[in-house]
Amino acid sequence: MMALVVHFELEFHQMDMKTTFLNGNLDKEDYMVQFEGFQESSSENLVCRLKKSLYGLKQAYRQWYLKFDEIVTSMGSEENKVDKCIYLKISDSKFIFLMLYVDDILLSSNDVGLLHETKKLLSKNFNMKDLGDASFVLGIKICRDKS
Numbered sequence: 001m002m003a004l005v006v007h008f009e010l011e012f013h014q015m016d017m018k019t020t021f022l023n024g025n026l027d028k029e030d031y032m033v034q035f036e037g038f039q040e041s042s043s044e045n046l047v048c049r050l051k052k053s054l055y056g057l058k059q060a061y062r063q064w065y066l067k068f069d070e071i072v073t074s075m076g077s078e079e080n081k082v083d084k085c086i087y088l089k090i091s092d093s094k095f096i097f098l099m100l101y102v103d104d105i106l107l108s109s110n111d112v113g114l115l116h117e118t119k120k121l122l123s124k125n126f127n128m129k130d131l132g133d134a135s136f137v138l139g140i141k142i143c144r145d146k147s
Helices: 002-007 060-074 112-125
Strands: 011-017 025-033 047-052 086-091 094-101 104-109 128-133
Touching: 011 112, 060 094, 086 112, 094 112, 104 112, 112 128
Parallel strands: none
Antiparallel strands: 011 104, 011 128, 025 047, 086 094, 094 104
8 A cells, every 4th residue: 555655646644543442332242340449348249231342352353343344334435355454435536545453544545635524534433633644654664755
């Protein structure tokens, strides 16, 4: 994707998801024991029913991905058939790629307006931090000189 960004002189931005796994909905009932120190003396045997996914749950990544997929496809993006963490949205001659890596989202587009519109939609649905131009991805420092 970085090669395409450079070759076609695309915009390349990055967003970070805050509280990523809390966005996933649980599709079955899950319970956890009470935290040590939060138990009342008369209710030590009670458990907590989880309504949302938590960090550390085996299904947390999957539930987060399903929620992300639901929102992004409802925005008109299509999931890549080979790599299910890459999405493409085409609108006339404009296009945008969304690439998901755990809680980071890379966006590359040939149109700044579509890029900002997509960022707004993501921020409306999730608690996002806009990092602007991508500068550091998967241990790779990105330095662009568009001239």
